[in-house]
Amino acid sequence: MARGDERIAPSFVLRVWLNDMPGVAVASFLLLLLGGALAALIAAAPPDIANIFADLYLRHVLLFTTLQAALSALISVALALPVARALARRGRFPGRTLLLRLFGLPMVMPAIVAVFAIVALYGESGWLHWLLAKMGLSTGGFLYGLSGILIAHVFFNMPFAARAFLAALEAVPGESWRLASQLGMASGPVFRLIEWPALRGTVASVAGLVFMLCFASFAITLTLGGGPAWASLEAAIYQALRYDFDLGRAAVLALVQLAVSGALLLALHRLLLPAPVSLGLGRAMARPDVAGRGGAIVDGVLIALAGLYVGLPMLSVAIAGSSAAMVPVLGAAATWKAVGIGLGVAAAATMLAIGGALLLIAGGQRLACPGAFQFIGSLPLAASPLALGAGLFVLLTRLGGSLEMGLGLVALINGLMGMPYVMRVVAPAAREAAERHDRLCASLDIRGWNRWRLIDGPLLRRPVGLAMALVAALSLGDLGAIALFGTPETATLPLLIYQQLAAYRLDAAAATSLLLVVLTFGCFILIERLVGGPAHD
Amino acid sequence: MIEAPVMLEVTDVRFLYQDMTMRFDLSVAPGECIAIIGPSGAGKSTLLALIAGFELPESGNIRIDGRDMAGQTPSRRPVTSLFQEHNLFPHLSLADNVGLGLDPGLALDAAAREKVAKALAHVGLAGLEARRPGQLSGGERQRAALARSLVRNKPLLLLDEPFAALGPAQRREMLDLVNALARDRGFTVLFVSHQPDDARHAAGRTIFIEAGRILADGPTPDLFAVPTGPLATYLGTS
Numbered sequence: 001m002a003r004g005d006e007r008i009a010p011s012f013v014l015r016v017w018l019n020d021m022p023g024v025a026v027a028s029f030l031l032l033l034l035g036g037a038l039a040a041l042i043a044a045a046p047p048d049i050a051n052i053f054a055d056l057y058l059r060h061v062l063l064f065t066t067l068q069a070a071l072s073a074l075i076s077v078a079l080a081l082p083v084a085r086a087l088a089r090r091g092r093f094p095g096r097t098l099l100l101r102l103f104g105l106p107m108v109m110p111a112i113v114a115v116f117a118i119v120a121l122y123g124e125s126g127w128l129h130w131l132l133a134k135m136g137l138s139t140g141g142f143l144y145g146l147s148g149i150l151i152a153h154v155f156f157n158m159p160f161a162a163r164a165f166l167a168a169l170e171a172v173p174g175e176s177w178r179l180a181s182q183l184g185m186a187s188g189p190v191f192r193l194i195e196w197p198a199l200r201g202t203v204a205s206v207a208g209l210v211f212m213l214c215f216a217s218f219a220i221t222l223t224l225g226g227g228p229a230w231a232s233l234e235a236a237i238y239q240a241l242r243y244d245f246d247l248g249r250a251a252v253l254a255l256v257q258l259a260v261s262g263a264l265l266l267a268l269h270r271l272l273l274p275a276p277v278s279l280g281l282g283r284a285m286a287r288p289d290v291a292g293r294g295g296a297i298v299d300g301v302l303i304a305l306a307g308l309y310v311g312l313p314m315l316s317v318a319i320a321g322s323s324a325a326m327v328p329v330l331g332a333a334a335t336w337k338a339v340g341i342g343l344g345v346a347a348a349a350t351m352l353a354i355g356g357a358l359l360l361i362a363g364g365q366r367l368a369c370p371g372a373f374q375f376i377g378s379l380p381l382a383a384s385p386l387a388l389g390a391g392l393f394v395l396l397t398r399l400g401g402s403l404e405m406g407l408g409l410v411a412l413i414n415g416l417m418g419m420p421y422v423m424r425v426v427a428p429a430a431r432e433a434a435e436r437h438d439r440l441c442a443s444l445d446i447r448g449w450n451r452w453r454l455i456d457g458p459l460l461r462r463p464v465g466l467a468m469a470l471v472a473a474l475s476l477g478d479l480g481a482i483a484l485f486g487t488p489e490t491a492t493l494p495l496l497i498y499q500q501l502a503a504y505r506l507d508a509a510a511a512t513s514l515l516l517v518v519l520t521f522g523c524f525i526l527i528e529r530l531v532g533g534p535a536h537d
Numbered sequence: 538m539i540e541a542p543v544m545l546e547v548t549d550v551r552f553l554y555q556d557m558t559m560r561f562d563l564s565v566a567p568g569e570c571i572a573i574i575g576p577s578g579a580g581k582s583t584l585l586a587l588i589a590g591f592e593l594p595e596s597g598n599i600r601i602d603g604r605d606m607a608g609q610t611p612s613r614r615p616v617t618s619l620f621q622e623h624n625l626f627p628h629l630s631l632a633d634n635v636g637l638g639l640d641p642g643l644a645l646d647a648a649a650r651e652k653v654a655k656a657l658a659h660v661g662l663a664g665l666e667a668r669r670p671g672q673l674s675g676g677e678r679q680r681a682a683l684a685r686s687l688v689r690n691k692p693l694l695l696l697d698e699p700f701a702a703l704g705p706a707q708r709r710e711m712l713d714l715v716n717a718l719a720r721d722r723g724f725t726v727l728f729v730s731h732q733p734d735d736a737r738h739a740a741g742r743t744i745f746i747e748a749g750r751i752l753a754d755g756p757t758p759d760l761f762a763v764p765t766g767p768l769a770t771y772l773g774t775s
Contacts, residue, residue, distance in 0.1 A: 442611040443616070447641070455626060458628045
């Protein structure tokens, strides 16, 4: 054998190189790009970077960003826990599947549309405001500032957290529930001895992730923050680049953003990205704590309130959007140009994210180090669109580029931001397929294109379709990258809505928001069905 | 003097498994049906994986049908393996699953399709070409995998407990089927089992493996007649 090893060594090395080139190339490209952006930011930052914490404005921005992210995470998790528990306890009721699907929608809802929905619902001319005023409760102008930001962040993250917790609860084996029934456990011990141990890990990672996502929030803090006093880091980067042309300040802000997100990414090593993979199965579990009438009422109220909290903003978009203002919006050439640009950018971003992620996954499996490639593919998560955009902007101006490659950059940033989601959705399925079929494929000599065409392609079709739909939806709803690199000529729908909101053209914003929602959800469903195949069950 | 023909020759093969060095020596004549028994983790599956090329030995030599297997990938060895599960791709029809044994790209002409249908009929699955594995029982799935070994037509059949999940009667039935097919085609069979009864029923020769070594090897009736040492401990007869 030893002699044989020497003989095959050179060709073996060559084969590894040829087979793994694409995966290694993608990994190198990613590392170079992210490293280059980071280096450019460091170079552009003022030399007295140690003094940045003496800067009052920066200290304020950092403090507020942290505060709103922490509160968003805390409230989202605190609300999601009882909601998930109520849903777990009530395994079957009419509309449960529908409700869980509704809980999946905020993930693909453009942030700027959610902003509009919340303004339309809770704002001074919103109908909840009107309803409360009728009941003699004055809410004042509470929407802009911290409370508005929190309402929007909880709208996005509570449903996601509830679904993650529900999945953890439904993973409790049926035997545990039978045992609890036999032992006569009441609601309290059930939570302490069964539910909390099952939830603990998920609670920690979901809280960390929500903090991270809200720390990098842009559209919501920019529009609902309502001024410099409520600016987040992302909004401040935008301000510094687009209005103050202060590269040094933008670089410092972006570096702080990257440092915090990077540290969090490392801390949450088993990071749980929102992935709408498993809906609650609705298994009726023989739980000992579901019989009481009082519990049923509490659960019913909790579930109804959560459904209203998520459903009402969606409904208000539909109602406010289908007005007479729809006619001029649909008739405007600018609208359709924005639709076309958005679709083009989304298509490029989706191909980039899915192609890059698949090559990374394949490279990781061939070189037997999937963990390292998975980590590299998840790295963009440590960046945010604005921080990454600031880095690329500085890098390109140093290399002599110009902002005219704007849309290409937007697609690149959206593709990079989507890559971690693709890794999260596709990598586990790819790993399972490899574990099950590697030996059989090796013995039948099924490899290369044949393996993808006959085995991996069909088996990974559903997760790949889901991942592509997700990236396309995220790109269509992106405001961060397009706000940084877009011009009036290259606006997408989210940028158009932002401009309409800023100009207080609420009717137009309503109509455009509805159009964007229909476009985003439509694309999501279309791609998921076309690529992923018809829905099972 | 003419040397007896040899189908499989395993010579001083060493393999490091966790912190145990396994060492195997084995010689198998064409047409033999051999049972491999022994406790969990003893190295039964590892021996089959080494022969099939899924694992590479630290040292030693494996010859199949007179050819040295060093540097040969699993697909280039004259071997068909049946695993405990996942022998079929869940998303492909039975015909495609069997057809992969003829061409890894599934480029099958009418004659090849005919061959596949015949093989399925041979294992008692006539007319089920279009079924998916999920629509079959566990026993039927392993029959389909056997049909693929027929179209592959490799002389050495390695069974790594593919019938472990079946009941005693069905297990015997499957082993009878394997034996009948092997006689038809002149296949040589090695099968791993946890049931000494399987060895008594189907194997002319039995190998007992413990802690990475072959500790007993001989005609099945002799081995079970007066078991001694570790084999007796394993069988619970000492």
